[in-house]
Amino acid sequence: MMTKKIGIYIGCVVLGFALSFIFFDYNNDQSKNTKNDTKNITHKEWTCAMHPQIKEQEEGTCPLCAMDLVLVPSDDSETSLSDNQFKMSQNALALANIETSEVNFSSEDEVIIKLSGIISTNKETDATQTSIFDGRIEKLYANYIGTKIRKGKQIGLIYSPELYLAQNKLLTSVSYRKTHPQLFDEVRNSLGLWKMTDEQIENVIVSEKPMTNFPIYADVSGTVTEIMASEGSFYNQGDPLFKISDLRTVWAVFDAYESQLGSLKVGQSLELKSKAFPKGITTGKIDFIEPILHTKKRTATVRVVIDNRDGKLKPGMLIEGSITSKLSKGVLTIPKTAALWTGKRSIVYLKPYPNKPYFEMTEVVLGQSLKDSYEVLSGLEAGDTIVTEGAFTIDAAAQLQGKRSMMNTIIETKNHQKNTNFKDSDLSTNHISIDWDMLKxxxxxxxxxxxxxxxxxxxxxxxxxxxxxxxxxxxxxxxxxxxxxxxxxxxxxxxxxxxxxxxxxxxxxxxxxxxxxxxxxxxxxxxxxxxxxxxxxxxxxxxxxxxxxxxxxxxxxxxxxxxxxxxxxxxxxxxxxxxx
Missing domain, CATH: 1.20.120 (Four Helix Bundle (Hemerythrin (Met), subunit A))
Structure with missing residues (x-):
């Protein structure tokens, strides 16, 4: 009996120690966790994936789009970085499969320049059919676009009160034809100014009846490309009735950017393609380069004359032209995969420190498009290290961290706003002052x-x-x-x-x-x-x-x-x- 009581006492003591250990250890853990949580909270920051300018010190939703805020990775070293720079974790880099390379001079000796344009009528063959005297259009035979007409062919009828009176004057002068032949000849010859033929004039004299409706004859041969006249309407002398073009030749009119003009010259051959003819159309030569630049588009018109006797090309068709030109020596280039385009801007991601996972958004000015690369006009220098694969992933990371990115060049905070005005220092990898007194x-x-x-x-x-x-x-x-x-x-x-x-x-x-x-x-x-x-x-x-x-x-x-x-x-x- 005594042994049983002793066992119970010992069990209670052991249980008490166990509960005490669990309780105090739990409290200690809680205390540690609380301290850690407090420490973490002071460094945590949340932002919106759609609006990186939003920065909050606690979880919640975006005040602009109501999306859940995401945690921004904290790093004490980032406080020294510029608005263009940010850091990525090693795990994120491994998952993104980022590749970098140095900016170097091009090894290619040729550049393929691509131009976009539109098929137009040959303005040198365009003509306008006008009314030769005042009158009312009674009938139009060329009454739809695409009508083919020939020079001298009748294309309509017109009634002219003035021509009617001139014919009556002719019939009156017939009575004194023998007595006053000179006066008769003057009246008769005046009808030639109305483009009446000798046959028509003789018919009027023989029939003793003036022509009511006078035929309109085509002045040129070609295809009707625009109709301004309509039946029943009155037109004055010189008013346009039709626009006619000879579509046996057409123009390909291209817009060439300012950076491309230095590689283009009159007489160069182009390969021409159209979506209507994927296998290619023909080749042509540059006939004209506009000497004046369009200030808004920053382009100049480049024109190519194309033989179109088969009628395949229609005015209004889109067309592409490509030309191979020699590339200047000493041209910096970057892979096409490195450049991100947003409107007129182009950006790349620079890696300013080769051994550190830091990246910097840099705006660049790109020139000609080569086979697999772009010419760099400014923004980079030979030897700079840039991201060539995974640039979109880097850009997304920049957005999540609230840094400047392809879609967000303005960084906003609650207290101030900064605008990205790129300076020389932003375009250089040299961010550290270097002592040059060691040079002779x-x-x-x-x-x-x-x-x-x-x-x-x-x-x-x-x-x-x-x-x-x-x-x-x-x-x-x-x-x-x-x-x-x-x-x-x-x-x-x-x-x-x-x-x-x-x-x-x-x-x-x-x-x-x-x-x-x-x-x-x-x-x-x-x-x-x-x-x-x-x-x-x-x-x-x-x-x-x-x-x-x-x-x-x-x-x-x-x-x-x-x-x-x-x-x-x-x-x-x-x-x-x-x-x-």
Whole structure:
């Protein structure tokens, strides 16, 4: 009995310890979880997938579309990133299958330019049939578009009170034909001005009755493309009745973009295709390039004359033309998969740090479309690392994190709004100040001297001069002693060399100036981070350069001599800073 009681006491004690352990351990866990949750809450942020500008500190729904808010991944390091930059987790990168590559010069030597246009009548064969005298249209035989007519063929009847009176005057003059033959001849000849034939005039004289309805004869042969006249309506002399065109030849009228015009010239052959004839139609040669650019569309009309004796091509048909042109050397290109288009804008995602999962949205200006790539006019430099596969996934991640993206270039917060005005610093991978005093002083100053001579060449707007001085600058760059320089300096020198090489090989002044903008950005960075400069220089800025994006340059003279416009706007700009 005693043993049984002892067992009960021992059991109660053990149970009490167990309950105490569970209770206190649970409370400790709860306390830890509460602390952790509190810690997490302070760093958590929710946003809307459709409206990334919405940022809330707790869960809920979007005030704009009522969708559930999603959690934004927190990372203390992101606070130092710009609005264009964001970070992705390693897991997200693995799932997205992201691929990157360096921006390089094109290995292709040909470019295929594609043009879109429409079939039009040949304006040189177009004609307008007009009324030769005042009258009322009694009958139209060419009464629908597409009617084929021949020159001299009757196409209608017209009643003219004036012609009726002129015929009566003729019949009156017949009575004194023998006594006053000269007067008779004058009256008779006047009817020829109404385009009455000798046969018709003799019929009037013989029948002694004037013609009531006068036949209308076609002035040209062709196909009726427009009808302005209608039966029963009165028309004055010279009023248009029909438009007629000879469709044995037609025009293919294309819109060529500003960036394409440099590769097009009169006499070049094009391959022509239409959806109506998928296997192809024919080839044609450029007959005319409009000398004036349409300011709203930024295009110029390119015209091709096409033989259409088989009648396959109809005015109004859509048509595509492709032309193969030689590509200039030193052209930067990116794969087509890297570019995201939204209206007139093009963006790519830059990877500014090769070993870190950071990405940066960068706006670029693209030129000609090559086989598998695009020409880059501005926004990137040789050696930049960009996303070539998975760009849409990167863009979606940027939207979810409330960063600038393809669909959202304006970042809004509760307190302020920022607009994306891209600057030179946004277009460069060099976000870190680099010390350039490790370069030899004489080599550094020779480099700056050759840069300033190149700048002066751009002021003259002379392509030969700019190419010549770019070659001199390239030689100065190649002579730099890079042995003691860190890798980051070497990479910048390499990019400097590639940009200068582009200027020395391109024959298009506009493209040269876009590269000069990138060159100036790097040269200014070198000057600002070096104490080796011998002369005083001025950093100058033109807000209208590069299509109003603005651009900087260095000058020895305080007076503005604009290298981006030359004589067109020689003194446009201002001095930003003086460097002693």
């Amino acid at each position: 002083k004489d080599e550094f100053n020779l480099l700056i001297k050759d840069y300033l001579l190149l700048k002066d060449a751009f002021v003259t707007s002379d392509v030969k001069k700019t190419k010549h001085h770019a070659n001199l600058l390239l030689k100065a760059i190649n002579k730099l002693d890079l042995k003691k320089l860190p890798d980051l300096n070497k990479k910048n020198i390499e990019q400097l060399s590639n940009i200068t090489k582009s200027i020395s090989t391109i024959n298009d002044l506009k493209k040269q100036r876009l590269h000069f903008k990138s060159l100036s950005t790097k040269i200014i960075d070198m000057v600002l981070n070096s104490k080796s400069l011998n002369d005083r220089v001025y950093i100058q800025f033109c807000p209208m350069a590069d299509e109003n994006k603005g651009a900087k340059w260095l000058s020895l003279d305080k007076k503005i001599m604009n290298p981006y416009f030359g004589d067109k706007m020689l003194n446009c700009g201002s001095v930003l800073e003086e460097i002693n």
